[in-house]
Amino acid sequence: xxxxxxxxxxxxxxxxxxxxxxxxxxxxxxxxxxxxxxxxxxxxxxxxxxxxxxxxxxxxxxxxxxxxxxxxxxxxxxxxxxxxxxxxxxxxxxxxxxxxxxxxxxxxxxxxxxxxxxxxxxxxxxxxxxxxxxxxxxxxxxxxxxxxxxxxxxxxxxxxxxxxxxxxxxxxxxxxxxxxxxxxxxxxxxxxxxxxxxxxxxxxxxxxxxxxxxxxxxxxxxxxxxxxxxxxxxxxxxxxxxxxxxxxxxxxxxxxxxxxxxxxxxxxxxxxxxxxxxxxxxxxxxxxxxxxxxxxxxxxxxxxxxxxxxxxxxxxxxxxxxxxxxxxxxxx
Numbered sequence: 001x002x003x004x005x006x007x008x009x010x011x012x013x014x015x016x017x018x019x020x021x022x023x024x025x026x027x028x029x030x031x032x033x034x035x036x037x038x039x040x041x042x043x044x045x046x047x048x049x050x051x052x053x054x055x056x057x058x059x060x061x062x063x064x065x066x067x068x069x070x071x072x073x074x075x076x077x078x079x080x081x082x083x084x085x086x087x088x089x090x091x092x093x094x095x096x097x098x099x100x101x102x103x104x105x106x107x108x109x110x111x112x113x114x115x116x117x118x119x120x121x122x123x124x125x126x127x128x129x130x131x132x133x134x135x136x137x138x139x140x141x142x143x144x145x146x147x148x149x150x151x152x153x154x155x156x157x158x159x160x161x162x163x164x165x166x167x168x169x170x171x172x173x174x175x176x177x178x179x180x181x182x183x184x185x186x187x188x189x190x191x192x193x194x195x196x197x198x199x200x201x202x203x204x205x206x207x208x209x210x211x212x213x214x215x216x217x218x219x220x221x222x223x224x225x226x227x228x229x230x231x232x233x234x235x236x237x238x239x240x241x242x243x244x245x246x247x248x249x250x251x252x253x254x255x256x257x258x259x260x261x262x263x264x265x266x267x268x269x270x271x272x273x274x275x276x277x278x279x280x281x282x283x284x285x286x287x288x289x290x291x292x293x294x295x296x297x298x299x300x301x302x303x304x305x306x307x308x309x310x311x312x313x314x315x316x317x318x319x320x321x322x323x324x325x326x327x328x329x330x331x332x
Contacts (some may be wrong), residue, residue, distance in 0.1 A: 001093075002031060003211035004040040006222065013047045013084065014073045014232035016040075016092060017152070019217075019225045021076075023094045024148040030215055031096070038094040039210060041203055043086050046160075047071040048167050050081040051141065053276045053287070055260070056240060061169050070167055074238050077150065078319075079128065079141030080257070080278035083167045087158035087189070089203055093151040100149065100282050100319070104128070104142050107151045111138060114209045120193045128153075128280070135188035144282060155206070157199050158191040247300060249329045253279075255320030261330055263300060270295045270305075280319040287317040302331040 004023065023030065023038050031038065048070055050059050056074070059081040065072055070083075084090060091111070097103050108124045115122035115130070115137075122138075125131040130138035140153030164187070191197065217225075231237065248262040257278045264272035273292040281287050291314075298308045306327055314323040 001037040001039055001210050001212055002035055003207055003214045004038050004217065005214050006040075006217040011044070012071065012073070012229070013044045013049055013090075014075075015225065015229050016042045016044075016090065017075055017232060018228035020092045020094055020143070020150045020152060021145075021228050022221065022225045024145050024150055027094055027096050027148050032213070035213070036096040038215065040092050041206060042090050042092070043088065043199075044084055044090070045071070046083070046085045046163065046167070047073065048081065048083050049073050049075050051079045051278055052076050053078055053281065054081060054240075054278060055276050056238070059169060061167055064166050068167075070163075072238065073232060074240065075141070075143075075232075077141040077143035077152065078278065078280040080139065081168045082139065082154060083159070083164040084154065085159055085163065087156070087160060087191075087199065089155040089157050089199065089206070091153060091155060091206070095149050095151075096147070098144060098147065098149055100142060100144060100280075103149050104140070104151055108138075108140055110210070111153075111155070114206055115190070117209060118194060118197075118205060120190065132188060132190070132193055136186055137188055137190050142280060142282075144284065146284060155202075156187060156189050157202055158189050161187060161189070247330065251329045253321055253325060256280075256318060257320075259318075259321060259326075259329075261326055263295070263330070265300045268300055270298050270300055272296075275318070279321060281317060282315075282319045283317040285317065287314070290317045302327065305330070 027038065048060050048065055050056055052075060060072060093107050095103055108130060112122040112124050112130050120132055122130050122132050128140045129136050137156050138154055140151060143150040246263065246265040248260065250260040252258055259275065259277040259279055262274040263270050273288055273295050275287045275291060294308050294312055295305060298304050309323050309327065312323055314321050314326055
């Protein structure tokens with residue numbers, strides 16, 4: 001796996017997400033023959049990043065973040081809301097493979113092995129976590145692009161969990177489903193299991209365990225990444241869509257996560273569709289757009305929606321969520 005290197009600088013979290021996109025678009029020209037994988041590690045000052053399909057106001061303590069200088073951004077991958085600071089080591093993995101399941105599980109498995117080499121009893125869990133002693137030390141998400149894929153996530157080393165609790169507001173359903181009553185009970189810092197190790201030493205261990213070579217970004221590469229970053233800074237992208245929906249259901253689906261499906265209805269017909277939550281989108285088309293293309297103008301009745309979605313495979317767009325489950329949740 002090739003380690004991507006670049007000069008140190010004060011950068012926003014979304015610059016690193018932009019770097020992922022840039023590398024994914026050029027992966028075949030960057031990698032030497034026989035290699036298919038790139039990765040890099042990074043850290044940022046206090047920042048909250050939420051998933052592409054999440055409603056910002058439902059996930060983030062906006063007043064607290066704004067009054068305490070915590071930056072807020074949306075990413076283009078799915079998954080849940082994440083608080084990051086200098087005690088949280090973020091990693092980015094870019095691959096020429098497009099098999100979501102094998103790529104995602106493979107990366108999480110390798111990170112778990114890297115932690116076990118330090119004597120930490122780390123195990124993959126659920127759809128996207130790594131646990132130690134039943135507590136989460138790593139959460140991960142993926143982003144599928146034409147001809148390539150990105151997996152990125154956290155390695156909590158010495159993060160401020162008190163600040164994490166104050167900055168993010170996960171749903172009660174999500175906390176309940178994990179069998180705990182707060183963020184604090186559910187997460188742990190790796191430093192708890194690695195007494196005496198510094199964050200720099202930890203980063204060095206991860207790099208040395210995974211890297212088989214290096215690729216240094218050129219000045220031209222960095223300028224290209226800067227241009228991609230502008231798309232993440234657009235206020236319309238950060239804030240997301242806002243519409244009035246007349247039919248809305250929120251539920252938790254095993255294998256998919258928290259889901260809110262909403263229909264804007266006028267004169268008895270569907271005018272817009274929104275699918276939000278911490279699920280992972282796994283197709284090249286946005287799940288809301290895919291549903292809307294089938295349901296626009298359809299009568300707001302279960303049988304009409306069922307007929308319009310006949311043959312439509314929602315799991316091609318949302319990992320772990322079936323079409324029948326969505327319809328049942330909407331009308332029952």
